[in-house]
Amino acid sequence: MRGAVLQSPGDVRVDEIADPQITTGTDAIIRVTATCVCGSDLWPYRGVEPVEGPMPMGHEYVGVVEQVGSAVTSVEPGQYVVGSFVASCGSCEFCRAGYPSSCVHRVFMAQVGTQSERALIPHADGTLVALPGEPDADLIPSLLAASDVLGTGWFGAVAAEAGPGKTVAVVGDGAVGLLAVLAAQQLGAQRIIAMSRHEPRQRLAREFGATDIVTERGDDGVATIKDLTGGLGAHSVVEAVGTQESMQQALRATRPGGHMGFVGVNHDVALSGEELFFSQVHVLGGPAPVRRFLPELIELIWHREINPGKVFDLTLPLEQAAEGYRAMDERRAIKTLLTP
Amino acid sequence: MRGAVLQSPGDVRVDEIADPQITTGTDAIIRVTATCVCGSDLWPYRGVEPVEGPMPMGHEYVGVVEQVGSAVTSVEPGQYVVGSFVASCGSCEFCRAGYPSSCVHRVFMAQVGTQSERALIPHADGTLVALPGEPDADLIPSLLAASDVLGTGWFGAVAAEAGPGKTVAVVGDGAVGLLAVLAAQQLGAQRIIAMSRHEPRQRLAREFGATDIVTERGDDGVATIKDLTGGLGAHSVVEAVGTQESMQQALRATRPGGHMGFVGVNHDVALSGEELFFSQVHVLGGPAPVRRFLPELIELIWHREINPGKVFDLTLPLEQAAEGYRAMDERRAIKTLLTP
Structure with missing residues (x-):
């Protein structure tokens, strides 16, 4: 089958790779109908994480079950x-x-790869959630977002205890940060401050529920959050970058007793x-326990109550994965959807 | 009046110092009936924190109100x-x-000093809790403990979400760690693991509710906690030391999703x-919001349901403060009570 492989930093190619094989009874194989490039894929792409040999890429997916192992009971071939x-x-x-996401048997899908025509899903019963039916095409981006960036932004907002009466600040305007804004809005936050200096991302943040935009960063950004909150800091801050500066910025923008x-x-x-x-x-913090939230997120998407798929501003055929990576690396795209 | 002053690291003297004066309407002055030496007093005593000049010492106190400012309404002269x-x-x-403890107007009592005959209490209405009456002498140590070490251990256990069904590990066998054991027991924890290699402290930990003692430290200590918890780690870990090793030990001993x-x-x-x-x-973490817990802790002590005062294993007249510090510094005493 065809699949994206990172050969070395900066060099993603779509090549012939081995077809997935069921090796234990709990495995499933899906035909991938949509996958995408994640901000975290950029760490090895940029060489910040080591690339020790050709790496299959991708860990987000929507698909159709093709085959299940003998022990799988909750999904069956043909289901989305x-x-x-x-x-x-x-x-x-x-x-x-x-x-x-801290399961004692966990497998990071990034080690398996999903930017390919088919993907092996370990622990299919614990991992997959069957959709109510075949999704309308316009729902695919949002369902794909649920696989990681929406679930991750959601966890950030839950961990920050966003909720009614709360002022929530979000550090980072990538897809995860933007979807943390959406999550905070869904969780009932009173005020949502998106920290962003990119006009298209500010616009999307506002669409997702941001009430305020702060363009300053670092200590200036913290000072602005304090100004906006009577000197106290935000009740809840979501950090969605992962650098020294962003972690400090998030911590310092949170009030004592806040989250x-x-x-x-x-x-x-x-x-x-x-x-x-x-x-x-x-x-x-941590790798988001997305599976905890999936049933609820799928329901919100299925009933068109949220539209997280808007974070995809570039859609390419899988064969053009390299351009998808480049566009995100150069910040020309927020997030790239790939169709195998 | 007489008061303990740290002249330079290792040199505590009881000298004549200025009497406290009410300067704002929210102040009160108490006659100190009992005070004590805290583990945190040992940081400047040992020169780990800088000593920039003679420092009045102490921040824990039980006393009788002598005088109140014009704005004080909740306590009056004569009350304990x-x-x-x-x-x-x-x-x-x-x-x-x-x-x-993060009050926007907070004053750390360590900057005022309480190892003295009298003490100035800023924000008397927000800070002091009146006792139901004159305490029996045997309750004084426990009431004094409530002022900091009990409240701090309690906060550690609350922050670690100790409670029914939980396995709680406590790193540190000073007074705070020992009282975190007591707190975990009061909060209903199922299993309480005290990490201690000192026999008298182990004994007190057991008396306060510890079900297990672990003598290993660092990564060995973590491995033992994992062994005791089916490889998973404790649900709740209280860290009561403050060093790189103890913080890492506490973090690594906590299971994912734990506190x-x-x-x-x-x-x-x-x-x-x-x-x-x-x-x-x-x-x-942080400086414990002791005031939040004080009414509840006083009630437990007043009705003799808990006896946190057992952490005091040395009682000296204030004049012998220097020996009180030495005994704690050399770990001959867990905690020294001083009577002015």
């Missing part, structure tokens, strides 16, 4: 499905506690214990 | 009172949200953002 970017067993103590949800995959970040101590901020 | 180690206004947004409450004042700690991210642990 969405799953998390982390495959999870669904039955271990962490899965049952609502943290499937910071951080979902940007951290790279070379060292947090001062002293600062964390005196901030008195609740902090929770 | 306990207050937090952080004076707080009681009416700002942080106080009302339950974080009085770490850290109440050791951090010194030279840098937490890896990557580790915090992939740990998926809820983290909350």
Whole structure:
């Protein structure tokens, strides 16, 4: 089959790769109807994460079940499905506690690859959610977003305890940050401050529910958030970048007793214990437990109550994956959808 | 009046110092009936925190109100009172949200000093809680503990979400760690693992409710906690030391989705953002909002349901404060009570 492979930093090619094979009873194989490029794919693409050899790429997917292992009971061939970017067993103590992305049997789909015609899904019962039927074409981008960026933004907002009466600030205007805005709005936040200096992203943030836009960054950005909140800081801050600066910015923008949800995959970040101590901020982050939220997110999308698919501003055939990566790397696109 | 002053690291003397004076209407002056030496007093005593000149010492206190400012309404001369180690206004947004130790008008009592015959209490209405009457002498140590170490251990356990069905591990066997064990027991934890290698402290931990003692530290300690919890880690971990090693030990001993409450004042700690991210642990720390818990703690003590005063294993007249510091510094005493 055809699939995207990162040969070395900056060099994504679509080549012939091995067809997926069911090796254990809990596996499934899906035909991928839509996949996409994630901000986190850019870390190895840019060489920030090491590339030790050709890497199959991608971890987001909507598809149709083609084949299931002998132990799979919750999905069957022919069904349309969405799953998390982390495959999870669904039955271990962490899965049952609502943290499937820390499942003791977890498989990061990034290690399997989904930017391809078909994809192997480990732990199919714990990972996949069957859609109510064949989705209308215009729902595909939103369902695909649920697989990672929507679920991740949602987790950021949940971890930050966004909700009624709360002022929520979002650091980062990539797809995850923008969808954290949408999540905060859905969770009932009173005021939502998007931190963005890019006009098209500001527009989308407003469409998703942002009430205020802050263009300053770093300590200036923190000062502006404080100004907007009577000197106190935001109740809830979502961090969706993962750098030293953005983590500090998020922590400092949160009021004492408030909550910071951080979902940007951290790279070379060292947090001062002293600062964390005196901030008195609740902090929770990590790979989002998307599977926890999927049934609810699918329902909101299916009934067209939310339209997270708007974060896709570039759609290309899988064969043009390289251009999809380039466009995101150069920030010409917020997020690229690929159709195998 | 007489009061303890740290002249330079290692040199505590009891000298004549200025009597406290009411300068604003919200102040009160108390006659101190009991005060004590805190683990955090040892940081400047050991020179880990700078000593820039003679420092009045102490921040824990039980006493009798002698005088109140014109605006004070909730306490009056003659009443026995306990207050937090952080004076707080009681009416700002942080106080009302339950974080009085981050009060926008807060005053750390350590900057005022309470190891003295009398003490100035700023924000008396927001800070002091009147006792139901004159306490029996045997209750004094426990009431004094409520002022900081009990309230701090309690906050650690609350921040770690200790409760029914939970396995709680406590890193640190100082007074705060031991009282976090007591708090976890009161909060209904199912299993309480005290990490201690000192036999008298282990004994007290068991008395306060510890079900298990772990003597290993660092990564070995983490491995033992994992062994005791089916490989998963504790649901709740209280950190009560404040060093790089203890913070890492606490974080690594907590299971994904679990909670770490850290109440050791951090010194030279840098937490890896990557580790915090992939740990998926809820983290909350800071100077404990003791005032939030005081009414409940006083009630438990008054009705002799808890006996946190057992952490005091050395009682000295104020004049012998220097020996009280030495005994704690050399770990001959867990905690020293001083009687002015």
